[in-house]
Amino acid sequence: MVEPIVVHGIPGSPYVRKALIVCEEKGAPYRLDAMAFGTGANKTPEYLARNPFGRLPTIEHGDFVLYEAQAIGRYIDRVFDGPSLTPSDPRQAARMDQVLNIVDWYVMPSISGGIGFNRVVKPKFGMPVDEEAVANALPMARTCIAALEDILGAQPYLAGEAVSLADLFAYGHFEFLGQTPEGGDLLAGSPLLGWMERMAARPSMQKTTWERLAETTAA
Numbered sequence: 461m462v463e464p465i466v467v468h469g470i471p472g473s474p475y476v477r478k479a480l481i482v483c484e485e486k487g488a489p490y491r492l493d494a495m496a497f498g499t500g501a502n503k504t505p506e507y508l509a510r511n512p513f514g515r516l517p518t519i520e521h522g523d524f525v526l527y528e529a530q531a532i533g534r535y536i537d538r539v540f541d542g543p544s545l546t547p548s549d550p551r552q553a554a555r556m557d558q559v560l561n562i563v564d565w566y567v568m569p570s571i572s573g574g575i576g577f578n579r580v581v582k583p584k585f586g587m588p589v590d591e592e593a594v595a596n597a598l599p600m601a602r603t604c605i606a607a608l609e610d611i612l613g614a615q616p617y618l619a620g621e622a623v624s625l626a627d628l629f630a631y632g633h634f635e636f637l638g639q640t641p642e643g644g645d646l647l648a649g650s651p652l653l654g655w656m657e658r659m660a661a662r663p664s665m666q667k668t669t670w671e672r673l674a675e676t677t678a679a
């Protein structure tokens with residue numbers, strides 16, 4: 461029997477979702493060890509022993525413990541059968557890597573940290589919205605959207621004809637953005653909308669929405 465992947469994480473987190481999506485895409489057996497938001501469960505000595513940065517996700521695969529979503533995605537892609545999520549062409553692979561870094565460095569702090577967290581996550585927990593943070597995120601969010609539109613060009617997916625880790629890791633951030641008024645303005649008429657529709661239709665995405673995970677976990 462193939463050893464299942466245990467994913468430690470909070471349902472709703474776009475980073476935790478990346479690990480789950482890759483398991484779904486590869487057909488890898490997995491289980492979400494769900495923690496509740498705001499409880500400090502990712503700062504306990506037990507969790508910090510697995511991930512000293514106290515961030516999510518962390519996975520366990522047998523006795524192998526791994527944190528950082530990009531490393532997790534690449535590991536699962538290499539270890540499990542199923543369609544490769546990494547292009548074999550070096551230039552397409554470089555585009556994938558480029559997008560993964562754009563997502564971590566620029567999309568995460570603006571589109572997710574600034575807009576998505578304030579407009580989608582905080583209201584669910586009755587937390588006050590930081591309007592200044594939303595406004596401050598807009599210029600970088602615009603730059604991210606323009607850059608990804610440029611990379612997508614006329615292709616169906618960000619690294620070419622086939623879906624890759626680039627699409628799978630970028631989409632969750634855009635799903636939240638699409639639920640906000642700012643996202644409505646920023647994405648109006650964008651070629652990314654067609655890409656978002658294609659991504660939203662994937663079973664891996666539908667099985668890992670916040671709503672679906674909330675139904676299947678106690679957190």
Ligand SMILES: N[C@@H](CCC(=O)N[C@@H](CS)C(=O)NCC(=O)O)C(=O)O
Pocket residue numbers: 473474475476502514515516517527528529530
């Ligand atoms: N560089 C990390 C970032 C992960 C990350 O920031 N995750 C967020 C959730 S979306 C988190 O752990 N937040 C909880 C915290 O900062 O305490 C990765 O790629 O896995």
